[in-house]
Amino acid sequence: MDLLDAWTDLVDPRTGIVRQITELRIDDDEPRFVHYLSEACSTEAMGFLKNFGNNGGAATDRRRALAKAIGEAIERYCSACFSYDDLLTASYDELDRPATPPGSYALYRPEQYDVPGFPWRPFTSASRVSWTRGRSLVTGDEVLVPAAFVYVPYHYRAETPIAQPISTGLACGSSPEEAILSALCEVIERDAFTLMWQGRRSLPRIRPDSLPDSLTDLVRRFEAVGLAVHLVDIGTDIGCPSVMTIAEGFTPTSPALAFAAASHPDAEVACRKSLEELAHTRKFSVQVMDYLPPVPVEVAAGHPAVDGQRAHLRYYCPQESKEYARFAWASAEETDLDLSGGRGRSLAELVAAVAATGEDVIACDLTTPDVAGLGLSVVRVIVPGLHPLHMGHANRATGGRRLAAVPGWSPGADNPHPHPFP
DSSP: OOGGGGHHHHBOTTTOSEEEEEEOOOOTTSOSOEEEEEEEOOGGGGTSOOOOOEEEEEESSHHHHHHHHHHHHHHHHHHHOOOGGGSEEEEGGGOSSOBOOGGGSOOOOHHHHTSTTOOOOOOOTTOEEEEEEEEETTTOOEEEEEGGGTSSSOOOOSSOOOSOOOOTTEEEESSHHHHHHHHHHHHHHHHHHHHHHHTTOOOOEEOGGGSOHHHHHHHHHHHTTTOEEEEEEOOOTTOOOEEEEEEEOOSTTSOSEEEEEEEOSSHHHHHHHHHHHHHHHHHHHHHHHHHSOOOOOOTTTTOTTOOSHHHHHHHTOSGGGHHHHGGGGOOSOEEOOOOSSSTTOOHHHHHHHHHTTTOOOEEEEOOOHHHHTTTOEEEEEEOTTSOOOOSSGGGOOOOSHHHHTSTTOOGGGSOOSOOOOO
């Protein structure tokens, strides 16, 4: 179904999952995209943790932008509707049913745990954590996964705090398959981006003249307001097209850099989603630049001021910040956007491609009864060994086999500058 067909059931100031929708004004120096902000209802009023209330979406098409803003609100609503009483708290060693092994997750190195004040503790087979049910899309079997990697927000209680709860791999769709594909693509995208960023890899730039007209139109919307757009192929061994886009500004009164990325079996879809997200992120950066003071560059101290979404964006607003990120679009190698490879590739084929790298793909159904009644699905996809993207520079993961395999990477050579994602 089209998500907007359920508008009357979803959007209402008193009874809706979405309380209201606001179209954001576009300034003269901003690309011509449609932006919507959605304000979700409070799950706290229902006895759950308070969900993230403000959500958004951007596109050139009004219906698509609306659907994005509403879909994100539904994701955050469903992911907050859980009860701690339904979770199983135990160590991996104590479990009597299949669960993802603690060592399969890409988390932290021993030296990170030794830093005074580091909030996370080692995830071992003896660590007591809360678990929730998922299903492996590789084997079809039910498997337990840490609840902290599934629900957002999540507050640790009488358990080991193993990592920052994040929203990667959370998606809403008109069917379980659509939601799972979207969620898995986001997990693949974040893995691709973090491996590139932490490894400071200069990967092939995508030739603008290889883009179809529909994507050229999106790029020109940025260029029309004086921005340069860089497109980079950040695909990994999974073989799913992954595109990073960068908007480079040149005036001191607007963000110097904004970044986005997207993955999808169809490279054209991946590129379009990345450019739409780039418009969304850059608008957020403009707001951050207007209301927050500059973030100090404290490399030796480990960037203590870069402690959340807004600080990550604010760090790359000054023109001088370009020197910290220029490697990302500095490659002399160029490639065409491959428009032939993945069109029509099924979810099963993408799962098989991930499994071929040695990883499991686990889906957790978070659909609440009211959302299910509208014909929608919300899922969380977990791929334990794919590299995570955490907020706060000190929280970045430097463990895991995938990062260790990046050419030239070592703990001492990890990118000393914060990533630019919100």
